[in-house]
Amino acid sequence: MDELKVKVDEQVSSELSLENNEYLLKYETEDSKKFVSLTMPVRKKTYSHKQLHPIFEMHLPEGYLLSIIKKHFSKIVKMDDFGLLKVMSPSIKGRLSYHSNKNHHQDALSIDDLLHPKSEKLFDELVHRFALNSALSGVQPKVLATIENKATLKTEDYIVKSWGDDYKELALNEYYCMSVVKQSGIAVPEFYISDDEKLFIMKRFDKRDDHTYYGFEDMCVLMAKQRDDKYESTCEQVVKIIKTFVSPRHKKDSLTQFYKMMILNYLLKNGDAHLKNFGLLYDGLENIWLAPAYDVVCTTTYIKKDVPALNLMGSKKWWDKKNLIKFGIQTCGLSNKEAHELYDTCVVARDYVFEGMSQRLKDEKNEDKKTIIQNILETK
Secondary structure, eight states, rough: EEEEEEEEETEEEEEEETTTEEEEEEEOOOOGGGGTTBBBBOOOOSSSSSSSOOOHHHOOOOOHHHHHHHHHHHHEEEESSHHHHHHHHOOHHHHHEEEOOOOOOOOOOOOOHHHSSSSSSHHHHHOOOOOOOOOOOOSSSSEEEEETEEEEEEEEEEEEEEEOOEEETTHHHHHHHHHHHHTTOOOOEEEEETTOOOOOEESSBBBBBTOOEEEEEEEETTTTGGGGTTSBBBHHHHHHHHHSSSHHHHHHHHHHHHHHHHHHHHTTOOOOOOGGGOOEESSSSEEEEEEEOOOOOOGTSSSSSSSOSSTTTTTTTOOOOOHHHHHHHHOOOOHHHHHHHHHHHHHHHHHHHHHHHHHHHHOOOOOHHHHHHHHHHHTT
């Protein structure tokens, strides 16, 4: 029987095991604050699942990182979900972590090392140093790097993303789209783009200044879905989760923020706004709110006939203003005036960033960058 001790805020809370092809989670505490997930409160009865529980699956790497890790460990460790979790467990840090005697610590870089790369192979070097520290979902090449502030000597965690030939200039794409989101007044993590525009850099948003962590769960976890089902839901269901879990004092703001996120996903043609790209942050059961916006890109720059990731009003189509206003009123509980004002705010934010992009397009010499900028501008 395979076992892992699960810690909440650095204290052992439960034991996760795999026995007879069944995943079992048994609490070893009676403290109700030491729950592993908002959907799995502390209780005496064991939680059993035929697949790895979604809260633990959330910690598994996907895509590029998964292929790198499997390449290194498949000969010595069975690379099923439990084996992968055990390999990654020493480096998984957050409100939820795992008891381990191993340590995958790596020396910190500085933010200047990322913003001003001295080597074209910097991302490859980051993967070599930080792959086992990077329990990150998503297929895009990315790592979780430890960065040191030279002034304060404090270390922070940053997600560093690169791109391949299938998604050229993806860092630039995300930088512009996230700039629109920020301009609209939606909460976003601190983010940057490197001088050569090959790396998109985003600060980890669940870590407090004192290096303790907020709880974070994505919508796959909160809907009890596996990662392969991240496209199998609706925007209405996400709103239902927000209404169910978010604390009363944060509910209005969270619904407003989600509504604006959806408007911009439609305005920017972000067809990858799936369940794992929305989540909740919390500081105990009485303080839960919508997480900042992240992973916003214009996907129609690569897939011309791409469609939205989630159903809205029964369809995966690019709805117009009239229908998005209807969604805001009927589903998010906004007034007609609020829905229109929020929509207009998002349009103004988009147009502001697009104006700067249009000016750049006139002088840009790099054909790939010109193409990306032009394609994003054509979503208007």
